[in-house]
Amino acid sequence: MRRITPAQRRARLARRHLLHPEHRATRTEKVAEALVGLHATDASCVTLSSFARLRAPSLAEVDRALYEDRTLLRMHCMRRTLFVVPEPLASTFFHATPPAMASRERATLLKHLAAADPPRDARWLDEAAALALAELARRGEASAVELTDAVAELQTTITLSPGKRYAATLRIGGELLRVLAMEGRVRRGRPVGGWTSARFRYHVAPAMEPVDPAAAQAEVVRRWLRTYGPGTEADLKWWTGWGVREVRRALAQLPVLEVELTDAGRGWDLPGQGAEEEAPGPWAAFLPGLDPATMGWHHRDFYLDPAHRSLVYDSVGNGGPTVWSDGRIVGVWAQRRTGELVWRLLADVGAEATALIEKEAARLQSLLDADELVVSFPAPLTRELLA
Structure with missing residues (x-):
């Protein structure tokens, strides 16, 4: 059985995640495909994850792929999380996601x-959904507010967390659109507002191409191993949100190799992957919260000192904005209200690495200008960092 070290895994990460400058991409589509989708819980995460991996990053380039060419789209898939995925893979991701995900969202709305x-x-x-879809088809595209104003049924109000101090009463238009999106019946288009906005316009989705769910899950695992492998069953279970049975069934359909990870025990890999295990040279990166590299594995010791885990990840495993050096998380960063970036290193990385980090900070600062980011999952250290 082959043994794979943390250093070899970090070398793969640098190349496969397009983080070393020599391996950056020219188009946003290449970034999303290489990473098996971009986390999109925060709208800004998509843009910042792309910026870190593009040779010539710009808002215009990301917008082109998302809203002009529509070669990338937002959809709920792994772990009920919103991802940006290549449009040709939409059916694969849709059918790889257990249908219970959308059923739970629908059941919650019905309960309210x-x-x-x-x-x-x-x-x-069902009647309200049919009216909403008909109005959306007539308009071509509309925001949740516009659609709700146009369809009386969507103005029905529900109360979330009744009896609690944080109870909220809202119209069902936005909640229904969320369910329809999870069911693959509508898609998100341009944001309402700037690139950091989490409110979108919607349009009716084309019919999903039928794909056998087991085959779809196997293809998702194959792509994950190509980018994130080697990894453990726990890593795959974490990333996909599936049960162990589904993970094992997908692995059984692939020509995988059992390997020993010196930092995590038994793992799985695709054949012929050893050519990428030589360190590519020094590099640094500023990655947003929930970036694919930060969220790619359950076992994180090969790229994060366990002593720093509680400074970077919250109690359920969501990672905040991070500073990387040569395949390791070495710090966290945040943005002040003035637009200024601030960061803190968690360890002494040496003068050469610090200089690269400062260069990447300046690169990101120039791209952000004065735009204020929306960060739903800041690093636990963020509050202290911004004090």
Whole structure:
């Protein structure tokens, strides 16, 4: 059985995640494909993850792929998380996602509607969805607010967390669009506002090409191993959000090799991957919260000192904005309200590495200008960093 060290894994990460300057991409589509999708919980994460990996990053380049050519699209898939994925792979990701995900969202909305005044049932929700889709088709594209204003049924209100101090009453238009998006019936288009906005315009989605769910899951795992491998079953379970049975079934359909990870035990790899294990040279990167590199594995010791985990990740494993050096997370960063970037290193990385980090900070600062980021999952150290 082949043994693979943390240093070899970090060398792969530098190349496969397009983080070493010599391996950066020329188009945003290449970034999304290489990373098996870009986390999109925060709208800014898509742009910042792309900036870190593009040779000539610009908002215009990212917008082209997302909104002009529409070669990339936002959709819920792994772990019920919003990702940006290559449009040709949409059906694969859709069918690889257990249908229970959308069913749970629909059931939650029905529960709220049952408590509305007067109560509404599943038949009423289906009729409201049909009216919403018809109006969206007529308009071509609309925001949740525009669609809700146009369709009276979507103005029905529900109360979230009733009886709690944080209870909220809202119209169902946005909630219904979220369910329809998870069901693959609508897609998100341009944001309402700037590139950091989390509100989008929607359009009716084309029919998804049928794909066998087991084959779709195997293809997703193959792509994950190509970019993130080697990895463990726990890594795949974490990244996909599937059960162990689904992970093992997908692995069984692939020509995988069992390997020993010196930092994590038994793992899996694709054949013929050893050519990328020589260190490519020094590099640094500033990655946003929830970046694919930060969120790619359950076992993170090969790229993060365990003593620093609680400074970078929250209690459920969401990573904040990070500073990287030669395949390791070595610091965290944040943005002040003035637009200024601030960062803190968690260890002494030496003068050469620090100089590269400063260069990357200046590169990102020039791209951000004065735009204020929206960070839903800041690093636990962020508050202290901004004090």
